[in-house]
Amino acid sequence: MTGTLPTVADVIQWWTSHGQEVPPENTPEWADMMLTFQQWHQPRNVLVQYKGGGYDGCFWEYNYAYFDADGEFHCIAATGYKGCETEEDLKEAWDKRPKDFSPIDLNEENWQTFQVEEATHHVLGLAKWFWQEQSIDLPITCTECGAVTPGAKMFGDNPHGCGGVAMTFNDLLCPNCAENEDDD
Numbered sequence: 001m002t003g004t005l006p007t008v009a010d011v012i013q014w015w016t017s018h019g020q021e022v023p024p025e026n027t028p029e030w031a032d033m034m035l036t037f038q039q040w041h042q043p044r045n046v047l048v049q050y051k052g053g054g055y056d057g058c059f060w061e062y063n064y065a066y067f068d069a070d071g072e073f074h075c076i077a078a079t080g081y082k083g084c085e086t087e088e089d090l091k092e093a094w095d096k097r098p099k100d101f102s103p104i105d106l107n108e109e110n111w112q113t114f115q116v117e118e119a120t121h122h123v124l125g126l127a128k129w130f131w132q133e134q135s136i137d138l139p140i141t142c143t144e145c146g147a148v149t150p151g152a153k154m155f156g157d158n159p160h161g162c163g164g165v166a167m168t169f170n171d172l173l174c175p176n177c178a179e180n181e182d183d184d
């Protein structure tokens, strides 16, 4: 892949081919669409969250892939019939149904937002994957005491089912709080 930046015409053409109207240049909406196009076109340090296939009783669940700083593809979680295990599959699906894809530039601010908005078992699972596979520390804020802790050291607490086979947690605890919890 080359390092050339997309032209304005590329961006308009891509979005128009997906039935999206492109707002005037230099508006916030325009900037969003430009960014999304760039993330698709040449992803770098981008966590790709997308709708994978579902299990019985669920229509879909989020799957994850990661393009590292060199643009190399890593499959994190690909489940069900829409899961993409290869870069080719992912790029094709992303191009076909961009609205099912939420690329996230992996920086501190976006990871903070992700923690607040997404299911705890995804937050924990991703933090552990990034530490083990990429040596990247994604810190997690302890639900109990608020300590910002390396994500790989966190524990999920109060697990509960969420309809399908998936399990999620009410709380994400730092090692100290997890230990106190065990003492009760």
Ligand SMILES: [Zn+2]
Residues within 6 Å of the ligand: 142, 143, 144, 145, 146, 147, 173, 174, 175, 176, 177, 178
């Ligand atoms: Zn804690």
